[in-house]
Amino acid sequence: MTVIYVSDTIHSDVLTEVQASATVHLGYGPTKVNYLDVSDTVDGVILRAETFSRELIEASPRLRIIARHGVGTDNVDLQAASDQGVWVTTTPGANGNAVAEHVFALLLTTARKLLLAHDNIRHGKWSEGKADLIGFELSGKTLGLVGFGAIGRRVATIARGFGMDVLVSDPYAAEHDVLDAGATPVDLEELLEASDIVSIHAPLLPSTRHMIGAQELASMKSSAVIINTSRGGLIDESALRVALTSGALAGAALDVLEGESTDMKDPLSHSTMTTEPVPGLIITPHIAGQSTEAFLEAGRSAWTAVQKVLAGGEPLHPVNAEQIRRVPA
Incomplete structure (x- = not known):
């Protein structure tokens, strides 16, 4: 058998x-x-x-x-x-829609400071601390998509529903496909400089490992948020930690960690993002596609x-x- x-x-x-x-x-x-x-x-x-x-x-x-x-x-x-x-x-x-929706779950959680609000309630705070819970709206913000495959395209569609402007950097995407999706094709440098939120949708290859490093993070707005639901290793975690800790970047939401390439069942032991609290950081355990x-x-x-x-x-x-x-x- x-x-x-x-x-x-x-x-x-x-x-x-x-x-x-x-x-x-x-x-x-x-x-x-x-x-x-x-x-x-x-x-x-x-x-x-x-x-x-x-x-x-x-x-x-x-x-x-x-x-x-x-x-x-x-x-x-x-x-x-x-x-x-x-x-x-x-x-x-198979999981394209699930991942795209998870991007916005992470983004809205970050934008509206939901984890901090929840923690305040758990500690008996209702009115106290509200001044620290002022978030931002997605409408009118610029979303930069690094990669424009099936998931990136779905994210762009959802983003337009929120009233966001969408930029796309993908050397393999046809310009007319980007334009037909209501987005604007740009190079990576322009995308990083102009975006309020950056969402990564690229494969992990030798050529894309640490494609977002210290130089790229430094080019982003200090008020910006970066999201990665693709593969750990696309972002240099050590550089990201520095950017978040120094206030050079407002937030990051990761569903994947670099340590997964070392040990997919216990990446926490290999990740620089989990050794101690990092301001503005949200991590989920590679569940974006799990609907x-x-x-x-x-x-x-x-x-x-x-x-x-x-x-x-x-x-x-x-x-x-x-x-x-x-x-x-």
């Missing part, structure tokens, strides 16, 4: 579908197994946060596909997968990819199609 390894929690409906068609080993929960204990039997993997190294892949003689439950592949050794003839796929678009709807869509997409490959076909949304050396039947 087909054997599937599911690394982390997926939608219960999808897990039921998988269990109806295969023997399933879970990498989480009370029946959690160590992957290496079952690696010689696994045909397909549905992968979320667990890091899939060359060691795991080479210990998997039957493995034919690693289906990422999401869009990033920085936790998969793509070269090792390709060397072994293992497809690696993603689920683009019920997104979980269902991503899970079904990943499971469909697994089924196609195990049936002898080619999956949708492969990331290593050009490099893969197909294993002879």
Whole structure:
């Protein structure tokens, strides 16, 4: 019988579908197994946060596909997968709306100082401290989008509903697509200087690591807020800490941390943003894409990819199609 390894929690409906068609080993929960204990039997993997190294892949003689439950592949050794003839796929678009809405959850929480207001109430303060709770409105503000893929475009649509002006910096976006979305294409330098809020929607590549560093942060308005729901490592966290602590930047909201590239299950131990309180900082634990709807869509997409490959076909949304050396039947 087909054997599937599911690394982390997926939608219960999808897990039921998988269990109806295969023997399933879970990498989480009370029946959690160590992957290496079952690696010689696994045909397909549905992968979320667990890091899939060359060691795991080479210990998997039957493995034919690693289906990422999401869009990033920085936790998969793509070269090792390709060397072994293992497809690696993603689920683009499945969580796009969830991430875009989370951007505004973070932004509104920051703009209206909701966490501070909540803490005041918990400590019995109602009238006291209200002078410190004066926030700002989104209407009329300029939102700068670094990256204009599906999520960036959705963020732009929501921003226009708030009455915001939108700037876009993306060397790969067609100018007419940006203009059709009611946004203005600019270079990164202009975007950083002009924006009241900057939201990052870029992949983590060697060329984009620390694309927002000390120089870029210094070019932003001191009243500005920066948001990252894409990948940790795009912002230099040490430089961000300095900017927030010195008052050179008003706020930051992060759903991702640089430490995730080191240890996706315990990034806090590797992050400079969590060692002590940082003024104006909000962090959520990489949950932007975690809505019920997104979980269902991503899970079904990943499971469909697994089924196609195990049936002898080619999956949708492969990331290593050009490099893969197909294993002879």
